[in-house]
Amino acid sequence: MSAQDEQRELRIVGFLCNWCSYGGADTAGVARFIQPTDLRIIRVPCSGRIDPLFIVRALLNGADGVLVSGCHPRDCHYAEGNFYARRRLEMLKRFLPITGIDERRFEYTWVSASEGQRWQHVVTEFTRRIHELGPAPFFNPVSEEEWAKLALDGAARGASCACHG
Ligand code: FES
Numbered sequence: 001m002s003a004q005d006e007q008r009e010l011r012i013v014g015f016l017c018n019w020c021s022y023g024g025a026d027t028a029g030v031a032r033f034i035q036p037t038d039l040r041i042i043r044v045p046c047s048g049r050i051d052p053l054f055i056v057r058a059l060l061n062g063a064d065g066v067l068v069s070g071c072h073p074r075d076c077h078y079a080e081g082n083f084y085a086r087r088r089l090e091m092l093k094r095f096l097p098i099t100g101i102d103e104r105r106f107e108y109t110w111v112s113a114s115e116g117q118r119w120q121h122v123v124t125e126f127t128r129r130i131h132e133l134g135p136a137p138f139f140n141p142v143s144e145e146e147w148a149k150l151a152l153d154g155a156a157r158g159a160s161c162a163c164h165g
Helices: 003-007 021-030 052-060 081-099 116-133 144-159
Strands: 012-017 039-044 065-070 106-110
Touching: 012 021, 012 052, 012 116, 021 039, 021 065, 021 116, 052 065, 052 081, 065 081, 065 116, 081 106, 106 116
Parallel strands: 012 039, 012 065, 065 106
Antiparallel strands: none
C-alpha cells in the first residue's frame, strides 16, 4: 500500500454507549489528544442496544471497519447491558467470516468516561489496523425492498419445508 493510501481517510463507524465511551471520546477531545479522523461516531444509550445486524449492515453498505465501545464490565449504567453485548458481539466475530467479511474489520472494547487516553489508544490502533487492511471489498448493497423480499421468501420457504410441513 502506498503512503498516499495510508493517509487516505477510510470509513470507520463507531457505536459508542452514551454513558462511558462517548464520554471517553469527549474527554480525549477536551484534552486535545491527537486522534485519527476516520471514525464516525453513532451514540447509543448502551452497548446492549446494539443489534449485531447494525454492524453487519454497516459493513455490507460500505463501512471499512466498525468499532463498538461500551462501559467496562460491571460499570454498565443499565447493570448488565454490556454483558448481553459481549455475548452477542463475540458470536458476531465468529459469524462474520461466514458472510465473507473479514472479522478484523470489527472490534469491540470498553472505555470509561475518564479514560481519554485509553480512547485515543483504542481509536488509533483500530484505525491503523483498518488502514493496513485497506478499503473493504465492495458488496452490492441490498436495498430495503430486497431485505423485505428476502425475509418474505425465507418465511415462505420455511412454511413449506420438510420440518414445518
Ligand atoms: Fe454503557 Fe451499558 S450504559 S454499556
